[in-house]
Every structure is written in C-alpha cells, then in structure tokens.
Amino acid sequence: MAPLPEREAVGTLLRHVLELLDGDVAKVYAERDLADYRPRYSPVVRALQTQGPMPIRDLARTVGVTHSAASQTVAQMNRAGLVDLTPGTDARQRLVSLTTKAHELLPLVTAEWSATTAAMRTLDTELSMPLVDLLTELTTALTRRPFRQRIADAGLPTPPPPQDRDDLA
Helix, strand or coil: CCCCCCCCCHHHHHHHHHHHHHHHHHHHHHCCCCCCCCCCHHHHHHHHHHHCCEEHHHHHHHHCCCHHHHHHHHHHHHHCCCEEEEECCCCCCEEEEECHHHHHHHHHHHHHHHHHHHHHHHHHCCCCCCHHHHHHHHHHHHHHCCHHHHHHHCCCCCCCCCCCHHHHC
16 A cells, blocks of 8 residues: 555645545446546536536536536547537537437446445445545535635735736836
8 A cells, every 4th residue: 555645735635535536436447348437427427317418517517516627527528429519509608418328338337326325335434424524514614715815824925916017128
C-alpha cells in the first residue's frame, strides 16, 4: 500500500481517496470488458435514463457538477459512443441523449451502481460517520464560507492590485 499523504495535504488526501474508490469501480468495469467506461459516466447515464434528453447545462445541475465538468464528461462519452449530441432550441444549446450502446449497458451500470451503493454502506460501518454525511457537511460549510475566504482570514496577505498596463510602458 502506498503511504498516505501528509495530514495537512487535505487536497492530496481527497484525491487519493477518490482514486481508491473510483479506481476500484473502474477495475470492476475493466473486468467486464468495459475498460473505456469511466465511473463518472454513471451519474450522467442514470440522469439521462430517468429524465430523458436534456441540455448540458441541465445535466450539470442534475448531476451536481459544473457546466465545464459536465461538458468534458459528455464529450468523452460522445467519443465512446455512449451519448448523442443534437442541436437544442438555440445555436448554443446541445441536447444530450443516450445511444443504443448506452442502453445496452444499462443492466450492468444499474447492477454496478447497486453493488457500489451496498459496498459504500459496509464501508460506512468502519467510519466514525457515513462518508456522504461528512462530504455533505463539508460542501455546506464551504458554500457558506469559501475556502479562499478562510485562507485570507488565516492571515495570508491580500495580493496587491494588478498594475495598469499603461503604467508599465
């Protein structure tokens, strides 16, 4: 087992935990000859399965990620043949829908999601509190008072304002 990151490197530790969780879910798919299927596709597949085609903006909101993250995931899924993109009501909007290939994967994706949820419940019994509760609490606290503000309040000096480019000439 690789050593844990230092205790103060919280971002590194969070990425490490995500790699441990998502890495093993990815292995589950690879063992089933779906090495190109990424764990982050499942929330998108599930949202489109239950709600039907939708714009990337709405998909991002439904899945709980930024528009940029949803757009990148959708682009990867499109290249993998899992979603189709069609023009929306205006030139900037694209509707995302599942392809036949994605529909064929639904039984496996659904079974993996259920098994992963059950596995998470067993992992939670080994923790001082359910991981989802801690992450929800963390998200709420950081939404209420962003980490950037907390860094400033901890004493990091405010950077000087950028100089006017005309002053540099």
